[in-house]
Amino acid sequence: MPVGRVSPGGHGTGSVFVGRDAELRQLVAVLRTPPSVVIVEGEAGIGKSRLVLEASALLRADGVSVLEGGCHPLREPLPFGPVADALREAVPRAAQAGPLPRVTGALSALVPDLADLLPDPAGDPEAVGQRPTVAAGVRAVLAAVAPAVLVVEDLHWADEATRDLLLLVARDLPGQAGLLLTYRAGDLPPGVPLLGAPYSLPAGTAGAEITPAALTEADLAAMARSVLGAGATPEVVRALMQRSGGLPLVIEEDLLTLASTDVRAPTALGVSRSLREIIGQRLDRLPPAAAALAGGAAVLAVPASERLLGRMAGLPEEEAADALTGALAGSVLHELGPDRYGFAHVLAGRAVYESLPGPVRTRLHRRAVEALRELAEPPLVQIAHHTRQSGDVTGWLGQAEAAAVQAESMGDLGTAADLLQQVLEQPGLAPERVARAALALARATQYGTDYGRTVASMRRILATPGLPAATRGVIRRNLSMVMYNQGGDRAGFAELRKAVPDLEQGPPEQLARALAILASHAPDGGTAAEQTALLERAMALVADSGDEDSRSVVTSNYLNALCEHHDPRAPAVLAGLPRVHENLHMVRSTVMSVSNAVEWALDGGDDEVAAGHLEEAGALAVRNDMSLMVMYTDSYRLLMSWLAGEWDGFEREVEDFRHRYVPNPLVTGGLLGTAQGVGAAAKGHFALAVAHLETALAQDGATTTSIPPAAALARARLAAGDADGAWQALTGPPDMLGFVVRRECWTHSWDLVPAAVEILLARGERARAEELAGQHAAGIEGRSAPGSVAEAALCRGLLAPAERPAEAAAAFDRARAQWLGIGRPYPAALAGERAGAALADTDPAGATARLNASAEVYRRLGATSHEARCLRRLKDLGQVPAAHVGRRAGYGERLSPREQQVHDLLVHGATNKDIAAALFLSPRTAEHHAAAVLRKLRTTREQLAQPQDPPVP
Structure with missing residues (x-):
């Protein structure tokens, strides 16, 4: 819902707040019992933002720090952007309250303009900005300004890094903190959970999922009376309901238009139920320069500075300032932050965009490419988008690939994958471009923690028409490793063998990688001698190669075989792998090797060596943003x-x-x-x-x-x-x-x-x-x-x-x-x-x-x-x-140690025979103890064996 005027209730802004009392009570009640997570889902214009606004006002009145951030449809590969926006308000407040914990130093990469308020980062400086480290910093800031609620709106547009960060925060909120998220289910990427991975509330965390419904005619009548007064006749209300279908956004836009013109009947507006014509009337009332500025803002589609908007409209600096003031006064554009202007909601921007004639839109997209390239840090994703919309498909392909490379280098694999998928969907691509994009897409998807989604994505890539055989072999080889490493699926080795004939048609390095993996991991890889011989062949294939990635993979698998047999040569090979390198894939290969070395050391009973490898693997996994390896190292610690x-x-x-x-x-x-x-x-729970x-x-x-x-x-x-x-x-x-x-x-x-x-x-x-x-x-x-x-x-x-x-x-x-x-x-x-x-x-x-x-x-x-x-x-x-020396003879109605053991077995459904076998008792003695347990606890076997609900926090 658009906002602008204080409501009669006094908490919030905009027209009168109607039809959401139950949702507001639930939302506020949950957030008042932290830690808590509330998720609000609904279509565009249903009133999610207004609901959040009203709740925020009530929470602030309670003394709660409400920290707000939002996502945008044309995101750049800037991980954690919405959270960074929220922190810009919170960090100064936290710093005023006292010295911040060192862990908050990790946030300096997100909010460099506030770096002087943050302590020096703790630990390895290269870990600054990585998701687990950032999550710890965010938790520390929330705790410092507690009670606090972190609000992130329009999460359907979030980048992968932001989703992962919010997932980590949601799983471990500080005791006096809440998380409030809004999104549109229909705009989520297909098959992608809201937070990038399935999420359920941790024990002790309150939660709610709220889906606002369309307003009723009675709700609409109340809104109309608050804006039109006596003009809110039953006929006007019915006409508004027919036009809007109860969607609050359209209702309020209609009401604002009716209140600001001489028109008194909705039908006289000459508009359909679409918002396009309502926004069109506002545009018509703007001076030409202001309307041109709004058109440029609609083409950019993200909040922009005054200077950039003026550049889009082709206006000198002073004229641009006047035009922006006019667009703001006409409620077409809104101030969204310091020197950031745009539309109050995406539908308004879309309506303005669709009102532009085709040639004007094309010209503005070309101008956007030129203007964005002039920035100190050109936003490549936006440049690619505008290049495509300007009709320059050839130029767009190059821009999209460049943007994907930038996104991947910054760890935003989700953005990289989206761009590369769009490239591959383009018909008539040259074979070399298909191969390059498919390989890059496979690489971007293979490190995800959602196994099923990753495998499905890679299989779709394999089905890309026109994929060269050698490229298909490489992708199938990568798929096989995902299946085995992430899924424990032995069918991965069948995929790898299918890849070998394709790989034989390409560079020897790629074949070497497959042979090394088969030798090192395949269940039927042969004896140790045969395994070593195959690996040495693979090593020979890459000995003189300039392909660092392939040498790294083959060496890692050779090392894997040495570690498997606890060969004394293994430590030297492991120590020689690069921990820091400009080639991120080589470093990630090292991380996997060090992680594997933990398990091999445990296999051989060398726990001291395993502990050293684990410490290094954990640090490297965090530093290089490898969530899968973080999961492995966490399992090894357990x-x-x-x-x-x-x-x-x-x-x-x-x-x-x-x-x-x-x-x-x-x-x-x-x-x-x-x-x-x-x-x-060991406890006797045999089944x-x-x-x-x-x-x-x-x-x-x-x-x-x-x-x-x-x-x-x-x-x-x-x-x-x-x-x-x-x-x-x-x-x-x-x-x-x-x-x-x-x-x-x-x-x-x-x-x-x-x-x-x-x-x-x-x-x-x-x-x-x-x-x-x-x-x-x-x-x-x-x-x-x-x-x-x-x-x-x-x-x-x-x-x-x-x-x-x-x-x-x-x-x-x-x-x-x-x-x-x-x-x-x-x-x-x-x-x-x-x-x-x-x-x-x-x-x-x-x-x-x-x-x-x-x-x-x-x-x-x-x-x-x-x-x-x-x-x-x-x-x-x-x-x-x-163990029996000094034991008391009687226990009264309390369970004796032996009876406690019997109780533990009964909880798991043990019979008297099971109890006797587990505790080395005669069946009669086991029966006696079981009867005593049931008598003292006044229960039955069936009740004891029922699953117990977790305690209510």
Whole structure:
């Protein structure tokens, strides 16, 4: 709704505010209970801005800082622009309140004119302006001026960076802050969520989604009376309703026109329901110079300075000033900011634009190109738009590609992709231009975090008519990596093999990249020797190439293979990769390599090295604006905490991680899913453990990523007494044991080889178990993999003859010491328990000490089933478990520790038989404990097992 006069209610401006009382109450109520997020959606002219204006007035009366920014249809690649507009008001106010946190220094790139009010940026200066860093700065400013509400209007026109920034802010608002967004669903890019990725309210955050409806005839009558007084007859109201369909924008424009002319009947205006003729009347009342200035503003389509508007109208400086004053007085143009003028809403600008004769529009577009090129920083996106609208298609193609390059270099991949898609839609393009634009578009889309959207976009690119074979091969190769890296989809390797024939028709560097990826990642990539040979061939193809990107990719995959086998040459190759380079793709390749090195180090049990790589990968990912790599590094932090024994709260942290990122296989399975499965099994939640592990195993297939869930699933089934099921978990499908043997992945210390040895022994296949352990011991020789050393000791303990228990215990003790040195208490406790069990008959004191130590670790971790197993063994030795010393005899109506364990199992739907198996109790004892829990809590099994609603904040 246009604004201009104080309403009778006193809060806000414009004509009387009608028909929105319920929406206003809801909006203000939610924003008064921060943290909160309110989203207002509706068509153009429905009154979103007026609703926001009224709410802002009420909030300001409450002492709330309302910070406002808006998006524009012709955006330049200036990430975070709307937020920067809001900060220009907030930063000075925050600075007056006291010293700003150092994290706000990251905002200096957004509001350079306020840099003197901001502290020096903290950390790496190259991280300034990147999304997570900027988000932290925005949160700090909101907290400094709290209570505060950040308003961003017309989010359908936002650039990708702004969407991502607002998503980060919305997911973690300060306690006294709110976020208010408006948008038009019909103008969002197809398939693009409002914030660039699916968003749901975090726990503890209030929220509302409001969709204003069209006004009723009664609402319109109230508006008409406020403007026309007695002239608002029933006939006038009905005519206005017929013309407007209840759209507030058209209603108010009609009313303002009726009030400012001698016309008293809407039909006498000679206008249709369109806004075009209403604006036309205002234009007719303007002096010619002012009308020409308005026409130039309509062609520019974004807020512009007085000087630029004068240049568009062809007016000298003084005449331009007078013309602008006239356009403002005639309510055609509005002041939108310091030296920024434009239309109050996009429909008004469109109406003026459509009122211009075709030749005039064309001439003005050409003039816009000339004027914009004269600026200190030419806005290439706008120049491309005006070049196309002037009819210069050939010139537009070059301008669009240049604008896309600029946008990509600034990290605005969304703008780059939009421009390149428009280029590819142009008929009759030369093959070289098709190839260039398609490659650039594929590159711009492949780093998105929304997996489904990314794959769909790249498949559309592949379907571009006239795409050269070599280009098609490159794009298909990139698609395959997106499918595998982001989606865990093994079909990505089928796409890669389909790409090879096309790549053979192009430069050898592109073929080398495909061969390197197949050798390094494909499930059937052959033995380590065959893998290395293929990689060395790829390295030879790029040895003398000037293609830095291809050399980088091949080297990264060569490094990947070295890291996979913990080859001692790997650290030197990794250290030689560029961390800073003018070629952004080379740096991004380095970021992925360092991130991969984290996982390879964890695979080998080298947690100290992994921590160093993780710190660097996280910093590089933020600095280079790689949201996908930020997601990976966040997942590694969670995993490393779990490996270090920080199990308390792990499930909540994983759920929070899944809430923050778009669902994908990394989030639902992988190593995090494996950790959840192992933890569930340790607590006795067998069904839940199997579900986690089978999900992770099914989605990854026969790859190194499947080694951990296969081993853990085998362990869970073996613990349940199902040796055949355990063997099936290892041999498939997928056949992970065969994969490890074929690929010689001996350094992957996720318990697969020890599990296989133990299962083979349980199946009576000792000779095969000894052969496997021998292969493993030989395979880790000379490799930097501390976890594999621990597993080799574990295998020796398992294979020790029954008549030499001390030999077995010594081997298990070595494994325990090795795991403790690495910093992983859980596998150390398992090894210590094995040592205690081995000494049970020959050294009861030694057995007791080891079992008590392991039971204490299990208790601290919350591994109740493992703790119960240790306590049972201690009782079998005639020992009072250390954990039971000093316990009170009675608990009254409170749950005893054992009953608390039973309660935890009942919540997950365990039967008495499940409880008995998990806690090593007799079925009768399990039944007794379950009955006691249900009696004390006055509940039933069914009620306990029902999903619980989250607590109301």
